[in-house]
Amino acid sequence: MLVIEALGKTYPNGVHALERFSATIQLGEILAIIGGSGCGKSTLLRAVAGLDPATSGTVTLDGISIAAPHAKIGIIFQEPRLLPWLSVADNIGFGLSDLSAELRNERIERALNKVGLTEKAKAWPRELSGGQAQRVAIARALVPQPEVLLLDEPFSALDAFTRRDLQDHLLDLWADSSAASRSEVPETSSQRAPQGLQIGGARPTLVLVTHDVDEAVVLADRVIVMRPRPGRLFEEIRINLGRPRDRASPHFDNFKRRVLSALDRSLDRDVPDSDAKSSTGEALWW
């Protein structure tokens, strides 16, 4: 269980980016955080990752306080951030240097297979398309079997088709990670290797920061809308939809509208009513 309590962040230049943000995220839950620019959503994610510690409040994972990067927490950034001097396979295995070569290769091979890039194992990152590179980044973050995977606008740099493709792909990976971890090598194989998935036998927690309403509703169990200056929690919306979700269904649309409306209110915008569209629409511009 990931617990964020009263997290606040003020940057040295005086910018108050995040104020008293609290949330409790269950193991295996998918949480999307959405909000306008400057609402502190990336600040929040970096604090949870242990990259930029918060100035107040705490982050704990299963009771352990997180102040620096932790083995059980993985992160995927907006850019793939692959190491250009390593092959695709070596990039995926970057976080597995504690394992024996045999075990590492086995996991890399399985990950390559899962993200459908087996034939690219020996390729250089420069030879990949944007979508393929981000798949490698996902595989790299998932092979150490983190308990929590943070995603900082992971698909925003991709074109619409690739983005949808990868959203579905991410869900697939998340859904069968528990099945895969059960058939995993014995738990005694490595004491130091992060084995959250094996011990829990459960899916990882995903915390996704996005500015794409569609993406939030497709992926998340729960959407948190944040409000800017300073960034704080504005509204929480539970997405009670089964999976796989049909992007064209009226229920889906309904949730999208709810998130959009919360987003509009969080930015102190008037919400356009369906009968008085033209007048309020103009108000938005003034």
Add this chain to the structure above:
Amino acid sequence: MTIETVTAKPDISTNEAPSSRLGRYARPLLGLVLPLGVALAWEIIVWRGLSSGRLMPPPSRIFATLTELAASGELTTHTAATLIRVMSGFGFGVIAGTLLGAISGYWGWARRLLDPTIQALRAIPSLAWVPLFILWLGIFETSKIALIAIGVFFPVYLGVMGAILSVDRKIVEVGRIFRLSGPAMIRRILLPAVLPAYVVALRVGLGLGWMFVVAAELIGASEGLGYLLLDGQQLGKPAQILAAIVVFAILGKTTDRLIEIAFAPLLRWQDTFAQQSGAA
């Protein structure tokens, strides 16, 4: 439409295959066309009596001088003396430049402490050190090697420091996420990231090393290719001067290429313009 594509395909492949095969062998030779052409033209001009070739001897005379020097063993002595000077100076310069560049690049306080002084020293024309070095270190090898080392030091220092400073913060963050220790961060992230710029710095440094060895040998030496230059000037032997210049060119190009070859396996990952146009 289908007929068109079917007939078009073999055409393209037959056109491409021979030209690319030809290109693979012809491309390295292309660089030789200009110097060989000029040499041949000059040879013909002198041979036809259009010029005496006294001040600008034709290639055949330069080649004759080279064989003469080689036969007498002089060429080996002078080349060896120069090579040893360049290599020792290059070695010291690279070691000092790499160490101080790495320190200045890695630690901010070290940069603030060292860099202003080093930059000030860099502003001094390196040849200005010569009289001082001769007074301090004598007229023999030490002062020459010191001068070469200084020439090599600055580009290597600047290259290493600049490369470390420009390592992408985002890539370093990947190392932090995977909780790399300090040494592991250096070995797995910083070193590979810095390597391409380091190779460039080494090559620039080596080029300056060759430049400074001539300066050092012109100032006072009894052997070395620079001595051959000076000797040729004083005794009016332009063929000897040109022979020495040819040897310099060959040695400079060869050592530069050796650095390139040595690091090539480590830099295959680079996505460069040169690689693309080479493959095309």
